[in-house]
Amino acid sequence: MAANGSTEDLLEELLNVELELQDVQDEIKRLLDKQEKLYEKQSELKAVLESYQGLEQAEKDNAAPQTENWSGTFEWDNEADDIRLNIFGIPTYRANQREIINAIMSERDVLVIMAAGGGKSLCYQLPAVLRPGIALVISPLLSLIQDQVMGLTALGIPASMLTSTTSKDNEKFVYKALEKGEGDLKILYVTPEKVSKSKRFVSKLEKCHHAGRLSLISIDEAHCCSQWGHDFRPDYKNLGILKTQFPNVPVIALTATATKKVQLDLMEMLNIPKCIKFVSTVNRPNLFYMVREKSSVGKAVIDDIADFIQSSYTNNESGIVYCFSRKECEQVAKELRERGVSADYYHADMDVNAREKVHMRWSNSKLQVIVGTVAFGMGINKPDVRFVIHHSLGKSMETYYQESGRAGRDGLPSECLLYFRPADVPRQSSMVFYENSGLQNLYDMVRYCQQSKRECRRSAFFKHFAEPLQDCNGMCDNCADLCEVKEIDASGHARALVTLLQGIQEMDQRATMLQLVEKFKVKNKEVGFELKKDELEHLVIQLIIHRVLKEEFSHTAYATNAYVTLGPLAKHVLHGKKNITLEVTSGQRSLAKSSKRSRHTGLEIKLDNLRKELSSMHGGIFPHSILSTQQISMLCSQKPESTEQLEKIIGKLKTQKYGERILEVIGKHESDDEQCDDSADEEKETSVNRNARRSKYKKVVVIDESSEDDN
């Protein structure tokens, strides 16, 4: 019995030792993984440091040529102005466009960083028309290429492409144009694969260059070259050979966003160390940014989205709704349709044809809203997207800037609305935590969502992209809506939360955010004023961002779960060294500044209908290629009566093609107008006004700035 007893004891002890060993091995594995990650981070940081040093040197080396005055007068000024107005139908240049065109015309290599919709295409398309020969444009996506070629063809500019969809006949035509200079071709679009994989193409290009007919090389969406960028394409890596093969042909690389590191990478990979750099602001002054509380009650958020679209965008103006997952995408599209919104979904699980069909219907304004995942990305070229709604927060400020930036590429007022609720944070964090800086990027995004009502939303973008602050001009919810902001001390709640979590951890248990909040509600009725469930969730998230709490992740066979644990600054809260305040805004908001959104007049609607009619008559080119929304606004304010007046607004080419119909619509509207005193021009309520009224009572948690150091 005794022997038996001691065998059992020994077995138990052995088991315990084995369990402990297992724990130690797990711990070693965890530490080795951590070491691996730290090594990676170390080498990445070293590379960044080197590239910064290199960039500074390169900038010094380039200092002299950069001082050239690209806004001066040039011999091609008149001809360029003529092409701009009479072919492209563009009345004036936007910031940096003229300077970039002048640098390219002076045969310099150029790197252009210009916000989405800033007008990068004109910077290479105009010199392509102006210079003799053929311009080669590298673009990453078939759909982008097709849009561009269609748009140029509508303007009467001979453009072609070589892609997987090009017919044999067309290919022959292009090769003849390259090799022999036969036929009419000014701009040729190809994907990067063509350059890196088709020897035949490169040899034709060499012949074209040899005969002096290669006018310029444009590399659009150039950030795809860099592994540090957000859309790396392996084939972009080989584009450096273009400068080696054709050293005297000017190269223009263009992208909407590139950090300093990406810029340096691009210059190196494309072999353009001496390029002239034009960096424009990331600010998109025409975008109105707003964040709304996402209700956790049933489908309230869908009701809100449908209401937003139906009350602000009654003329079928295009929009995008971004969702977190494919399933959510389909669901939201269905729910919006049930509420009478013309919506369909787009995600990576669909076959290419179905996806393309949805995209086309939307591009032609036959479908109002695309409900998409991040897969609905770079190929979107529609300039008149009036609103981008995020059903859930994105994974970083960078992606939010890109996605929301698809609104208002035509420069007209547009809205970017994000729905936020704390419960969406662990959904995202459990997806991104393994990415390099994944959590840090996500928490920056959360900061934007939970920002104090006293802070401008735009300032978050300026900070993120390391740019000096600029005036928002009332173009975000916080700047437009005056609301009373009160602060309430929530340090007691924070302390109680930390204590509760400490207790949970001491019992070797753990809790998700929702479980923690539930437990807290049950246990802590006595902490001063009572917070509602969603307010407590906001508080937990805010404590995570400020490292009082932290998220930890654990995998099951089906999912990754996010748990909340004590963070490095938990002690500060416990010892009263860090104050936490709750921001409470009053429900009554008033509009600070007058609305920036233009009104829809009867004439605008008539001209919009006309461009749609003409677009289907002209072989389905996009309505915005017939008349841009900006041109419609100018037509409405100037109401031209003759061909000469019309030409000054939309240029000769469009006047020749569509002038008669446009003048007819304006003339008829004017005579109707006189009779009925412009009753058709009933103002539609501006969305900014409406937003101000629809904003709801809300509490935001902020960490007191006066509290102890965060680090």
Ligand SMILES: Nc1ncnc2c1ncn2[C@@H]1O[C@H](COP(=O)(O)OP(=O)(O)OP(=O)(O)O)[C@@H](O)[C@H]1O
């Ligand atoms: N000077 C201008 N005046 C008015 N409209 C312009 C001007 N330049 C470009 N646009 C219009 O602005 C819209 C966006 O231009 P473009 O497609 O070139 O943007 P982009 O900078 O390439 O943006 P993205 O990064 O999204 O590709 C187009 O409809 C274009 O016709």
Ligand SMILES: [Mg+2]
């Ligand atoms: Mg572009």
